[in-house]
Amino acid sequence: MKTRVLNKHPLAIRWFHWINFPVLAVMIWSGLLIYWANDVYNIKTGHTVWFHFFPKSFYDKYHISFRLAEGMSFHFAFMWLFFINGLLYLLYTFLSGEWRYLLPNKHSFKEAWLVLLHDLHIRRSAPSQLKYNAAQRVAYTAIIIMGIGSVITGLAIYKPVQFNYLSWICGGYESARIEHFILTIGYVLFFLVHIIQVIIAGWNNFQAMISGFEFIPPSTKETKNGKSVEPENIGTTKA
Amino acid sequence: MENQWNQRISEQPRHNANRKLIIAFIVFLILGAAAVYGWQVLKSQPTDNGALKPLRKVLNANEKLFTSTFSNKLSASYPTTEAVSRVRVNGNYGLKDPVDSSGWKLNIVRSAGDTLKLTLEDIKKLPKKDVVFDFKCIEGWSQVTHWSGVSLKELLKYYHLTEQVKENYLGLQTPDKGYYVGIDMQSVLHPQTILAYEMNGKPLPLNQGYPLRLIIPVKYGIKHLKRIGTMFFSDQKPPDYWAERGYDYYAGF
Structure with missing residues (x-):
């Protein structure tokens, strides 16, 4: 029996994702040990x-x-692992062209609301999408910008004289520390929403972040929950 | 873009896809277990001066990197009006004995058995330098503070310690040797590094290191040794109180 699969996540992206998870966890934990000293x-x-x-x-x-x-x-x-993994991810994403499925386009910000309404069961249909829906594009791009922000604010705290221009960009040493902290809270909130969304999206979506591919249901002309399941719209659930 | 995306759809035998899926999960679980095991191995490593050995190695590598990129960039300066009047006191290590104000001298060990002894009056004869900067504690707080004293670089030059400053480090100790720090020479010779005898225009208070303390704006507060007794030069890292207790030796900005 034959099946159709969608090769959703390239191997490199899966590596970056699963390395980032424990490394970021160590960064947040060790960050808490540091924050405690002046909480x-x-x-x-x-x-x-x-x-x-x-x-x-x-x-x-x-x-x-x-x-x-x-x-x-x-x-x-561990800052080195976080930085190098993040840098390689950025390079890969831009050189491979994967960024086209990731960055928000001109419709994304408007559509993100429709996705949110759909997710909250207020709106029946969701906007069509490829790899990621509009809300994902906005959220995942934001988390990348936050990662860059953590490096910049982190360096501004770590070496405020050598990187004095970074401290200046952050509005000073103490502002950089607050921003670094807020970004971390942002990761924790992102993580919570991300986990809930992955659970709701289901197994087929989750396992794609491990195997790389999603199974495409056999019937392609069926309409489910008002979502048209055309080939170009398939296997592209949230999270 | 949609066309490219659709090219990622492929047809294959179901058992083929299932096998790939199972292999992916086995690899994932093995890597996950390896990560957990690696973490436990790391946590069970012996310590080197209070820090896990591999982490101490990274701290020392960081030190090497940031020493090599060191420049005499200045710590941001502030107008004296911005300096706080209530300056935070965070530690009294090495200050437990009563201060010997009449007998106090700054000992600078030129070489073994040859110590230069300076009184506070000797030091005050050199040009006075004001430093107003954001004092940063390793705990995470900071305060704009105002200190006056003599440039350490100028003092070392004035007393012809040109050979000694070719060594890699300067060690400093309190008179009772209860607190001690080691500092790389390029930070010692940084233009904002001073031996301070005044805070906010008045003689140093006892708890701020009277009669003489180090102010080194390119370092965390732990390096700003109070009540200096002895200074010496060394090619090896001199003992450092907090570096022996798990902190980064460099502790610099």
Whole structure:
């Protein structure tokens, strides 16, 4: 019996994706060990503090306290893996032409809302797509820009004299530290949404990030959930 | 673009695709297990001065890299009006004995058995230099602070220590040897590095290192040794209090 498959993710992209995951996890964990030593950030309006980064219970649960030196040693070693993996990913994405399926086009920002409405079950049909839908294009491109931002703000904190122009771009040393922190919170939020979306999208979509290909259902003229399943629109679910 | 995308669709025997899928998952699981194992091996490595050995190696490699790209770029300067009046005090290592203000001298070891001894008056005779910069603690906070003293580079030149500054490092110790740091020579000779005897235009307070402390804007606060007793030159890394406790030896910007 024959089956049709869509070769969705090139091998290189899968390597970059799965290397980035544990490396970023180590960067966030070691970053927490560093942040603990001067944990001054919070969300407040007027004099009311709504949330302090981070509560003692959080530090206790993950054994964060009194580990600044250890955190720095991990952070300044694994930063190389994060940087090199990210750089190779960027080079590959642009040289291979894969960027055409990734970067938002002129319709993406408008369509991203339609995708969101569809995902929230407010709108029946989703806009047609190739590899990624409009919301994915916006989200995945944003996360790349955030990665570049983490390198820039990180260097501005790490070597504020040698890279004084980076500190200046970031609005100074202390601003760079806040920006570096906010980007990290952004990764955590991205991760949570990403996991939920991958679960909703289902097995066929998930396994493509490991095997590289998606199975295309046998009937191509069928209409499912108001989504037309034309060949050019197939195997291209979210997440 | 759609055409190119559609070229990625291929037809193949179902069992073929299934086999590829299974192989991909086996490889994925093996690599995942290898990553977990590698992490555990890393965490169980012996330590070198408080840091896991492989990580210490990377810290030292980072030091080499950033030493090679070092330039005499200045730490950003601020007007004195921006300096804070309540300067943070973060540590009193090496300051536990009462200070011997009449007997204090700065000892500069020129060579074994040959020590130059300077009084505060000797030091104050040299041109006074003000440094107003963003003092950065390794914990993550920073403060704009104002210090005055003598350029360390000028002092070393004035006392003809030209041969000594060809060594790689300068070691500094408190009089009781309770706190000690080592600093690479190019940071020692940086134009903003001073031996400070004043803070905010007044003599150094006791808890800020009276009578004389190091101010070195291209380094974290841990290197700004208070109450200097002895300075010496060395080609090897001199002992460093926090580097022995897991921190990066270089700790520079």
